Amino acid sequence: MAYNLQSLITILKQILDPEQTRWIVNQNKPQLESILEKTESLQQLLHKCPLTKVARSNLERRIRDAAYRAEDVIESRMVHQMLSAPQGADRSLLLFTFFTPYLQQVKQQLDLQQDLERVTQELDIATQQVVELMEGTMMLGGSGPTPDHLQQSVKLVELEEKKMLARGRLSSAKNHLVGVNEHLLKLRLLRVLDVLRVVFKEFPGEILQLANLRYLAFSCTSGLPIELSRLWYLQTLIFPLYVPYVPSDLWELSELRHVKFSAKFKIKEAKFIHKKLQTLSCVLVVPSLIRSGFFETIPNIRKLGIYCEGSPEIEVDLSHLHKLEKLKCEGSRFLHKIRVPCNLGKLTLVGCVVFQSLLTTLCALPNLKVLKIMFCVFESEAEKVWELTEVDEFSSLQYLCLKSLNLVCWKADKANFPRLRELIVDRCYELEEIPSAIGEIPTLKEISIYECGDSVVASAKQIRKVQQEEHNNYGLKVSITY
Structure with missing residues (x-):
């Protein structure tokens, strides 16, 4: 149940980080710190709380509503301010504040101070319910205090995800997303966008206005735009078409977990350590990539796809990737120069040159459960x-x-x-x-x-x-x- 709170905790910590330069919180800092303190406290209580199935279900719904409400309040303010910036401005350089007058054009916008107070009250109620359950004062599956605003809470994100996953509102020109402009304010908290069934000729600029995206899957013949680096919260990126290389700015997205490309792609340089990256495919392995130490920057990778060019001087050392579970290797003539971690569970070889000594080496992998040798020679x-x-x-x-x-x-x-x-x-x-x-x-x-x-x-x-x-x-x- 505590996982419902982790996303909110992460967002608050990012905003309150003294080293970040994206947001100025100033007068709202005490309220945000209070919400963070209450959320972390509630998370700790939940780890210790032995709940029955019925009580857990009721309480989980209330905590989820409170956490989503808090996320929506904070994130909607940031998204509004970004979208309200002057046209043509570089949004990656803007200082976002929680008190600038960007939002006068938006009608019926809730006051941030009131919303923060409401969120705090909701978290207080959820915390009190956990304490009561731990002390045995709440009846099994009882009807503890349920505020009207919690009962009537509408999870906008879930509703809009369902709308967009229908994939039906796309223009015949396949260049723009129909409905996004007129309903932009309703979609501002959209987290999942999957439009793989449509191949765009040019990247739809409207996607960049969905700044809260966590999951993006699309096809575009013009490739990946550098502007994708504005989607700071993006966690999953799926692109099924060929791209010669991935813009280096894309690797500045610190929240990336899963990056999947159907064809091999080239990485020009590795500037950052991507501790959260878990899935990556299919990386073109060239001497410059090895020299840059790229594989040292993805220490927690679990699923990896690589394409090795026919260069005998390339030695690919993956033995330090102790969390690597699945590896797919394509096109290599020099498999003996690839070192894999002992804990590897699945290995797929495609279009490679195989030999007896390699197969003997694979026997030494104690956790190897799946082995696929396909189109090899x-x-x-x-x-x-x-x-x-x-x-x-x-x-x-x-x-x-x-x-x-x-x-x-x-x-x-x-x-x-x-x-x-x-x-x-x-x-x-x-x-x-x-x-x-x-x-x-x-x-x-x-x-x-x-x-x-x-x-x-x-x-x-x-x-x-x-x-x-x-x-x-x-x-x-x-x-x-x-």
Whole structure:
């Protein structure tokens, strides 16, 4: 339940940070500090509070409403001031205050002082309810004090997210977002914008006015505009089209968590440490990127996609990325120069050159559960034989996919894959057969064959037959697609 408060705490700390230069709080500083103090106190209480399911549900709704109300009050004021700046002004250089007269044109705008007092009261009520629950004075699922303004609270963000996710109000020209201008004040707190179904010819400038966006997914043939760096709160950026490089200013967005591009892209320079970044793909790895120490700037990355150009002097050391769980590597001829962390759980190799020593090295990854080798090449005739010895053990591997490989011979025993659950062999036209011992793996549930030679199909059917007739194992599923 305490996570409902974390976003509010983060926003308040950013505003009150003495080193930040975006906002001047001055006369409202005491009120903001009071809200921060109460919010942190309430969060600590919630961590200690043992609540029943009913009581937790009722209290969570009230706390969520109070937290959202506080966020909306504070963020709407900042967004209003940014949008009210003179046309053509560089918004990245503006000093935002909580008392400047930018908002005279906006009718029925709530006074900030009154709103801050109301937010404080709501947090006081929520805190008192937690204390009462901890002391056992509130009846199970009881009807504690519920202010009218909490009962009637309208979560504008959720409503507007649903409207925009409908994706229906887009112009035929595909250059602008219809409805944003006339309803801009209603959308000012929009946090999620997903318009992937439409490909824009030019970037819609209206998006830049949605300064509170956390999630942005769009397609634009003209590429990524540098102005995206104005979306300071952006956490997720999804862009499915090719871009030669990402504007360096984009990496100044300190709140970024997930950046996903379908095609490889180039990073010119790395200026900042991105401790919050968790997902990044697909980065073009070139010598200049390695020299810049880019991978040192993403210490908490969990999902990473890289494309390695054919340069023998490139050594990609990812061993220090201890939180890395999933790695996708494309296009590398020098996989032996890529070092991965021991805790890696999923590895996908696409369009790479693979060899025996590499596969032996992968056996040493104790947490590797998923291995996909797709569209890869075994260069020499000797390398086209994958023979595992008795010491080669993928101790944790559960899912193995071999797709579009020129592998000819595969020799393995059940001890090499003791925990394998699913095997996929897809379009491996030169492969002679699946090792019969694979069928003896006790955890194996499914073998899937797609468009392979007759000998591979026959070996899969033989494995199923042996398991059924000799071991009474009818749980193994063998599916064959021609």
